[in-house]
Amino acid sequence: MYRRPAPSPDVPCRPHRVLSAAAGLLLVVLTGCTGDGGAARGPTGPAGTAGASGLGDPYFPHLGNGGYDVRHYGLTLDYTPATGRLSGTAEITARATQDLGSFHLDFAGLTVDSATVDGTAVAVHRAGTELTLRPRQRLGRGDTFRTVVRYSGVPRRVTDPDGSEEGWLRSEGRAVALGQPTGSMAWFPGNHHPSDKASYDIRITVPAGLKAISNGELRSERTRAGRTAFVWHTPEPMASYLATVAIGPYKTRETKGAKGTVPGYTAVDQAVVDDPDTAGDSAELLASVPRIMKWGERNFGAYPFSSTGLIIGRPGQAGYALETQTRPFLPGPTDLETLVHELTHQWFGDSVTPASWRDMWLSEGFATYAEWLWLADTKGVPVRDSFAEAYGDEANWAFPPAVPPTAADISEPPVYGRGAMVLQRLREAVGDTAFFRIVRGWARTHRHGNATTADFTAYAERRSGKDLGALWDAWLYGHPKPPRH
Template sequence: MTAGDHGAPTSGDSYLPAHGNGGYRVRFYDLELDYKVGPGRLAARARITAVATHALSRFTLDLHGLRATRVAVAGKQAKHAQRAGKLVITPARPLPAGGVFEVDVRYGGSPGPIPTPQWGDLGWDHLDDGVIVASQPLGAPTWFPCNDHPSDKAAYRVVVTTGSAYHVEVTGALTSRRSAASTTTWEYVLPAPTPTYLLSLQIGRYGTFTADTPVPQRFAVPPRVAAAARHDFARQGEMIAAFTTLFGPYPFPTYAVVVADADLDAPIEAQSLSVFGTNHVDGHRGSENLIAHELAHQWFGNSLTVAEWKHIWLNEGFATYAEWLWSDLAHGPKADVLADRAWRSVATQPQDLILSAPGKDNLFDDRVYQRGALTLHALRKELGTDRFFQLVREWTREHEHATVTTDAFVALAERHAGKSLAPLFTNWLHTTALPRL
């Protein structure tokens, strides 16, 4: 924290300290968005319910590229200023430690993404005829004021009004849809604790269909690829059943898939929703490994969210290993074969990455994915398959809708092993040299 009773304008994250803020924890975001697709204009209101972790005479929210026009705290107008991606708020009266307070922000403008040298454009972006939101790891402030750090998980209500020609998908359950004149208003509610980067909004001229499986699935896709998408995602219900057996109960009431009307470099994960590009739909299940990967993130990354970005291997290692597990179950190459291929691939790359602390620039490096999955495969060989999946199911149960760290995973693994696993984890997680399988 900064001196006095000001909330720090930083999360203290070792990789992305400028995103996130100190002095409070958010409980609930209530967002109302009015968006005109043609001119790309947004008029919005955010009501944020939070708890002060210490007395506050000033605090900050993350907001990028949009202008706040009015701010109130506890029903009283508050002074505000914007600089360096922060909305600085000074309430009329200081907030007491432990007190619950509400922030009301009116804001708007022409939302657009944050350009980054490592990951391209992040956040709110424009399709030829619609909107795509890809917020991981720092794009959420491009469309709503927030405490943009994965450790601050909250519930959401999101109301979006836009042209009636467009379909709107938001993470959560659709609770109402009503039309008036040429616009339609969509209301989604997401009660599960969710970090800001996993809140997603997609707008496009999409057709929809559903799949009747134990976990209800919904799909929004461009009509021209609907038949291919039905085929490519037809086994997703089987995946959910298989992963439920391996990982524990699916952590959300529903699962949604959007095929955005664009080619994407990679799919986008969000809470109970995944976004693919039309290039991931070919009618031949050519991207089924990616379908498995994004589904697995609902357990690893979404329900269990990293407490800091340096623990990213816990997200991507498990999701990549889920690809291998599904291949094994679906009569493709066995996990042992895929592990051997991954090991050979990583062995040809520079040996300068420490998996437990890959560094900001390497957050989404392929070695994090592949070496993370290899670490889990090595652990499975050490524990045996039965004990390994007992560990995984306890991991997802103990930390459901919470945050996780590498140390916590290692401690639980050693409990299941009944001994220290220091040699295994030191070699795989904390050194640069690639161990042999």
């Protein structure tokens, strides 16, 4: 995500070395959620246990669900912009990670019309944003099962703790779905914690003349009886907050992957194309995508996905850019550095995804540092100058990047600017050769997975052969502003 900077739980010790009791408990909860069922379990009995209704994320404890691992989402959507009505069917293929008598899905706002598990109708209990489904037959640990939920209604906007809006953003015959951190549950049910990634097939039907853009590869586009169906396929694992649908009068361009490149799909809102004040800026951004991709591969290693692209929406459609997987969304033409930021997220944030929302700096710090590298390579601005500017900005010192105080702080300046400063201090400590070996190795080792701050600090020490404890204490976890040199 890219937001222009606007003017607690206890801080844990460095988790890869010494853990306080509180921090240790937190890691037990998080480790449990990715293993055999997550946070607190329900009572055991002949019908199996109840999957947890949350994964204990530090900032969104009820987000996500325990007891299963989603492997694939098949979403079939039909949208009418004039009324805002969305009809959907979600086919969710998952593997049980414990014996399950019941399990939960995250879902906000829309009406559930029916649900089945392995073809058998099941009752659905709803409480807030939690759906509880109880299969007729117990699901055994290791079983693969298929849940189908049919739903309808007018999807809603979601207001984040920091006041920004996400979810289903509708305006002037257009709609865009943006999900960071929780908004994806506004348009499809699922396991909406970033630690549970899955592949996707998304079919979207809209009135003829409009486009419906999503992640991955466009498999087909067919018009019948005045409505057009677009079918998109994402083979690589994707966190639900990175899934998107953009509907509107877009001008699109599809490119086939030449040797050494991947296929691309770009879309620009027709209002941007028709406006002489914005058309040139959007054309420059589109033309820059291949160049930035090649630059990213030189610095970060092989591009991790089978397609790429860009969506440029109508100005004001959203209040921020977002790194939606393979196809970042920009709210109108922006500066080139913002595009660099969002495309860098394809490596750091989309492929290597934070294990919890506390690990957000692993995404935003890397993307911000990439802006500094880009400025150095293309405009001759030394990285040390970008570091100095960030160091002098007091907004970056409100809290340590690895431990934002509240959910409202996970997209605040320290996560971005001070997160990037951590990487520059690491580079100075280990040298350029070792630093870029660490960066490329990190992206390769955790490709299509999830990672924690502790994973990164341990990896950097192992690959560099250095004890970097003092660096982490001062720049990553420390409250006082450390000396610049």
